[in-house]
Amino acid sequence: MDEYEIRKKKIEKLMDLKINPYPYSFLRTHTSREIKENCEKLIENKEEVKIAGRIYLERDFGKTKFYTIADSYDKIQVYFRKDILNEKYELLDLFDIGDFIGVSGEVFKTKTGEITILVKDFVLLAKSLRPFGEKYHGLRDVELRYRQRYLDLLNNEKVREVFLKRSKIVSLIREFLDKKGFIEVETPILQPIYGGAFATPFKTFYESLNKEFYLRISDELYLKRLLIGNLEKVYEIGKDFRNEGISRFHSPEFTQIEIYQSYADYHQMMELFEELFLFLVKNLYNDDKFVYSEKFYYDEENQKEIFLRIKELKEKGIEINKINIYYWKEKDNEEKEYLSLCEELINFCKENGLTYKEEKKGERYWEIEFLIKVKPPFRRIKFTESLKEVLGVDILEVPFELLKEKAKELGIDFKEGITKTKLLDKLFSFLIQRYLIQPTFVIDHPKITTPLAKPHRENPLLCERFEVFVGGIELGNAFSEENDPIRQKESFLELLKLKEDETPLDEDFIQALEYGMPPSGGLGIGIDRLVMLLTNQSSIREVILFPQLKEK
RNA sequence: GGGUCGUUAGCUCAGGCUGGUAGAGCACCUGAUUUUUAAUCAGGUGGCCGCAGGUUCGAGUCCUGCACGACCCA
Numbered sequence: 001m002d003e004y005e006i007r008k009k010k011i012e013k014l015m016d017l018k019i020n021p022y023p024y025s026f027l028r029t030h031t032s033r034e035i036k037e038n039c040e041k042l043i044e045n046k047e048e049v050k051i052a053g054r055i056y057l058e059r060d061f062g063k064t065k066f067y068t069i070a071d072s073y074d075k076i077q078v079y080f081r082k083d084i085l086n087e088k089y090e091l092l093d094l095f096d097i098g099d100f101i102g103v104s105g106e107v108f109k110t111k112t113g114e115i116t117i118l119v120k121d122f123v124l125l126a127k128s129l130r131p132f133g134e135k136y137h138g139l140r141d142v143e144l145r146y147r148q149r150y151l152d153l154l155n156n157e158k159v160r161e162v163f164l165k166r167s168k169i170v171s172l173i174r175e176f177l178d179k180k181g182f183i184e185v186e187t188p189i190l191q192p193i194y195g196g197a198f199a200t201p202f203k204t205f206y207e208s209l210n211k212e213f214y215l216r217i218s219d220e221l222y223l224k225r226l227l228i229g230n231l232e233k234v235y236e237i238g239k240d241f242r243n244e245g246i247s248r249f250h251s252p253e254f255t256q257i258e259i260y261q262s263y264a265d266y267h268q269m270m271e272l273f274e275e276l277f278l279f280l281v282k283n284l285y286n287d288d289k290f291v292y293s294e295k296f297y298y299d300e301e302n303q304k305e306i307f308l309r310i311k312e313l314k315e316k317g318i319e320i321n322k323i324n325i326y327y328w329k330e331k332d333n334e335e336k337e338y339l340s341l342c343e344e345l346i347n348f349c350k351e352n353g354l355t356y357k358e359e360k361k362g363e364r365y366w367e368i369e370f371l372i373k374v375k376p377p378f379r380r381i382k383f384t385e386s387l388k389e390v391l392g393v394d395i396l397e398v399p400f401e402l403l404k405e406k407a408k409e410l411g412i413d414f415k416e417g418i419t420k421t422k423l424l425d426k427l428f429s430f431l432i433q434r435y436l437i438q439p440t441f442v443i444d445h446p447k448i449t450t451p452l453a454k455p456h457r458e459n460p461l462l463c464e465r466f467e468v469f470v471g472g473i474e475l476g477n478a479f480s481e482e483n484d485p486i487r488q489k490e491s492f493l494e495l496l497k498l499k500e501d502e503t504p505l506d507e508d509f510i511q512a513l514e515y516g517m518p519p520s521g522g523l524g525i526g527i528d529r530l531v532m533l534l535t536n537q538s539s540i541r542e543v544i545l546f547p548q549l550k551e552k
Numbered sequence: 553g554g555g556u557c558g559u560u561a562g563c564u565c566a567g568g569c570u571g572g573u574a575g576a577g578c579a580c581c582u583g584a585u586u587u588u589u590a591a592u593c594a595g596g597u598g599g600c601c602g603c604a605g606g607u608u609c610g611a612g613u614c615c616u617g618c619a620c621g622a623c624c625c626a
Contacts, residue, residue, distance in 0.1 A: 002598075003562065003580055057590080064586045081586070097579080110587050134563040134578055136590050141563085143621045155563090248623085297623065305624085362564095413626060539622095552602095552620055 007129045010094045014124070019091075021127040026102035028052045033073035035107060039115045042107040049117065051076065052102040052125060054154075055095065057135060065092060066116075069101065077116040078103050084120065091124075098128030137362065146547050159542075162535045166543055169280060169531055170237065173257060176279050182233040182259065187222035189215060189239065193506045196220030196452065198421070199242035202252075215241035219258045220452065220522065221509045224481065228517045232262040237527065248539045249473065251547065255527040264521035265480040266453075266464045270441055273468055273476060273523060274376035277439065281374045284534060289373045291321065292437075292471040295538045298364035303341050306366050307348060313368070314352065316435045323349050323356040324367035330360055338364055370437050372470060372533075378439040383428070384446065384462065390431045395424060396446060396461050403427075419498075421449045436469035451491040451501070453479035471533050478523035485513035 011021050029050045035042060042049060053069035053076070063082040068075050082089040095101065103122040110116050133139050138155040145152040145159070152159050174184065192211060194201040196218030206213040219236045226234050237257045244252060261268065281290055296306040313320060325342050327334050334342075342358075345366060349356040388394050391406055398406075400420050407414065412426055424446065432442070443466040447455055456462035464480035482488045489510050495501040531543040541547040 006580070059588045059591050060585085061588070061591085062585045064588085066588050066591085068589080077589080079587075083586080110589090112587075112589075114587090114589070116587085131562050131579060136578065137564040139563070140565095141559090141621090143559090144563095146621090151563095245626090415626090550620065 003131055004129055011127055014094055026052045026125050031073045032071050032076040036115055039107055046106055048104055050104040055097050055099050058097055077114055078119050079116050080119050098132050100125035146549055149545055165535050166531045172280055172283050176276055177235050182235050185234050185236050187219050191216050193504050195503050195506050198501050200244055202241045202243045217242050223258055223260050225512050227260055227262055227520050228512050228515055235259040251540050256524055258524045260520055260522045262518040262520045266466055266478055266521055269478045269521035269523045274378055278374050289371050291369055292372050292536050293367040293369040296366045318437055321369045321371040323354055324369055325358045326361035326363055326365050328364045378441055380441045380443055382444045383442050386432050434472050439470045441466045441468050451495055452482055454482045473529050473533055475529055476525040481520045481522045483517040485510055488513055
């Protein structure tokens with residue numbers, strides 16, 4: 001008989017005893033955290049407390065039992081004694097790890113000092129039929145962790161922390177913007193024409209309108225319509241959808257915030273970002289710096305990669321906080337191959353004057369750790385000039401063909417039909433982006449890449465745009481927004497003609513612009529990536545509760 | 553789409569190179585145990601070794617294909 005059957009039998013026994021295994025509610029007086037925070041007072045007053053939670057661990061001594069139970073806030077120990085509970089004590093035989101229970105009793109400290117509740121009475125709140133995991137190692141199988149995230153949340157404290165932090169980040173963003181007088185709005189996710197970015201959309205069919213619709217790839221064109229309607233400062237936090245590849249940094253369904261401010265240009269949006277980012281970091285870390293690291297999992301290729309990466313970072317003068325080396329077992333019991341690779345890395349660190357730290361972590365990987373310093377104003381570098389520095393040619397002047405040749409020389413792979421915009425993007429991420437560890441604005445992109453930005457006031461071949469990078473991750477994108485309806489239409493049509501973009505022309509948006517849009521700054525920030533950075537996660541799936549996986 | 557690695561008990565992992573009756577810890581069951589902290593002690597149950605083929609007297613192990621996942625590249 002397997003565990004599932006055994007637990008079902010226990011439910012039958014409970015029913016025989018007229019005990020409902022799934023009752024309706026339980027009124028607790030405290031959460032586990034509240035008990036721990038107020039324990040001295042509770043012990044002194046011998047106050048009766050009621051708490052509820054899930055049984056996590058069980059230690060059975062025959063006539064007494066200890067359970068560790070967990071609620072949303074913390075874990076707390078409860079203590080059952082047969083001489084207090086009498087015949088009701090036998091009921092505990094029908095309880096299992098994973099069950100929800102409610103207990104009432106007095107708080108005390110055990111001889112080892114652990115805050116514990118001496119149980120006077122208890123009740124089953126929900127029976128669990130399946131065991132949920134392993135008490136020591138937790139749940140490691142990545143696939144199971146994503147497919148059954150509830151088990152991940154139950155087993156892995158670190159995962160809980162990431163998602164609690166995500167929620168905190170989003171509410172801090174709202175707090176920051178609301179205080180500045182921005183209003184939060186909601187615009188359509190189902191759109192008859194998609195726009196505001198270059199991306200392949202998800203298609204759907206709107207039955208009652210009898211028309212093909214798209215899931216939005218961006219909120220931009222609707223939020224601008226609000227600026228036209230004299231809502232001066234607006235923002236929207238929501239899902240956008242791009243029907244493209246999945247990677248460590250890309251999820252087809254992702255969360256973005258877009259912020260628009262009338263009478264501002266991209267310089268003011270940079271200041272807004274600096275202020276917002278500092279606000280987040282200060283509230284999360286109680287400091288103006290935080291740690292972010294690049295991870296290299298144990299596999300032969302990666303082991304070579306880390307040496308190359310450290311070397312190139314040093315060449316570029318980028319400060320490395322330290323190198324972390326993690327072991328699966330105690331160092332003495334580690335596999336020889338891995339140990340010798342670690343030894344090699346340690347020697348390398350010593351030679352290069354890098355500090356390193358060794359630690360048993362239940363996983364084999366190495367980390368390059370950076371200390372990100374959030375001190376406005378952030379560095380600003382110009383897109384074209386940064387590329388000119390490393391390529392030796394001005395991307396605005398050289399013919400496209402020559403640019404392609406340069407890219408090939410550098411070993412960058414691309415398809416023959418690549419657009420100039422995409423090639424520039426590749427060059428940039430290969431040559432520049434990977435070194436943008438400390439907060440950096442990359443500004444003034446070639447006009448052709450960005451139809452929705454105003455041309456640069458000093459050089460019409462450029463536009464007033466910035467992208468912001470931290471930890472090598474692209475966090476956001478912003479413009480002085482184009483508000484000249486005639487020029488806007490022309491640059492849309494130009495792109496269509498050059499086949500740089502296949503986004504259909506949104507006549508309705510052009511018409512809206514014709515009524516007049518104030519000069520405005522707009523800023524989009526990828527929330528998932530921001531959370532990755534602020535929780536030091538290397539995969540976007542680690543900050544999305546339910547990432548899509550193929551069906552098995 | 554390409555490359556590398558992985559898939560063994562409910563969970564965490566050995567075994568695989570060199571083919572010969574499927575292993576451990578946790579969980580679970582039985583018993584002991586009135587302050588434990590991954591409690592402890594004694595005994596026990598539990599496997600389509602991801603799926604499908606092939607090689608072989610014999611495959612968890614070798615070969616091929618497929619599925620799913622991770623990482624890297626596009």
